[in-house]
Amino acid sequence: MKPELVTIPARRGKAAHVSAGQRVRVVNTHGTQVVDAWAFNARDVTEWMSMEASRAWFMKLAAAVGDTFVTNRRRPILTLVEDTSGCAHDTLMAPCDPHRYGLLGVEGYHDNCRDNLHAALAALGVTIPATPPSLNLFMNIPWTAEGRLAWGEPVSTPGSSVVFRAEMDLVIAFSACPQDILPINGRLGRTTDAHYTIEGPASRSGPKGS
Template identity: 60%
Template sequence: MTPTRYTIPARRGKAARLNAGEAIRIINTHGAQVVDTWAFSADDMTEFMSMEHIRPTLGRIFPRSGDALVTNRRRPILHLEKDTSPGRHDTLIAACDDYRYGLLGCTEYHDNCTDNLHAALRQLGLTAPECPSPLNLWMNIPVDGAGNTAWGEPLSKPGDYVVLRAAMDCVVAMSACPQDILPINGASLAPTEAHFEIIGRG
């Protein structure tokens, strides 16, 4: 049976519950949309997927197919089961917030991934104790030999997707990043919707 496809609206967030063994397929529908992604333990929202714990566990900054993505208690919460893109996903950059857009010159409120996370969780009746640093799917942050970073455009193409399989009962939240000042969502500076599907046990 074909799984139901859900929309992550442009500039907005969505969240979904996963039982251990289930998976979520997150789809870069138009090819250049960054999707900030979080995962929280269903039993305790203070345990969450943690980039600062994933990096030393993997020994690199780019996760690959087959990798376990661990929590702040160093337990696997998701496994990156499949990735059809070139595999450039960011683990360094914090979720954008209204303060960030103020630094970029905005004088009025700007949609942002931090608020999208909290709004998405509220739709499920949940509250996060903080906004952890997300796994920024398809966000291309080149790092040179001197440690300098840059704002690259995504290397993904339309229809690329990742499959993340739950290692524990968890909640996955996603934000179609609203960044329209820097080119992280492509040179057009035009955030778009993305999609996701829940797929059964493998």
């Protein structure tokens, strides 16, 4: 049976249960959409995928195929097994929140990845005590030898994707980033849907559903 293609709506979030050994494919459907990603131990959501611990584990600023992300308890949670995007997926920038948009001059509420994360988890009946740093899929943040960063435009192409293998039963969450001021979703600031699939059988004892 072909896995279900699930939409991550533009400017919104989505979360799902994933069993150990299953694969999660995230598709940059239109080629320009950043997707913030998080993963949590399904049995204890205070254990989550940690960007700082992962960088210390694979000793790079960005993961390559074969690298494993670890949790805030230094345990493997997701391994990057395929990548057709041509992008060094950012591990440095914090997920956007209302305070960020206020600093960018927005008056009133603006959709943001922090709130998308919590809303997506709430739809599964999951609450978390804090907002962890995100893995920013398809986000182009170039750096220099001097350590300077820049807001780069997308380098992925429509339909490009990444695939992760779950190393434990987990809850994965995504936000189709609503950033429409900086050029990370393209110079025009056009935010779009993205998609994901969960591939492989769920374990009998593991969590189910999407």
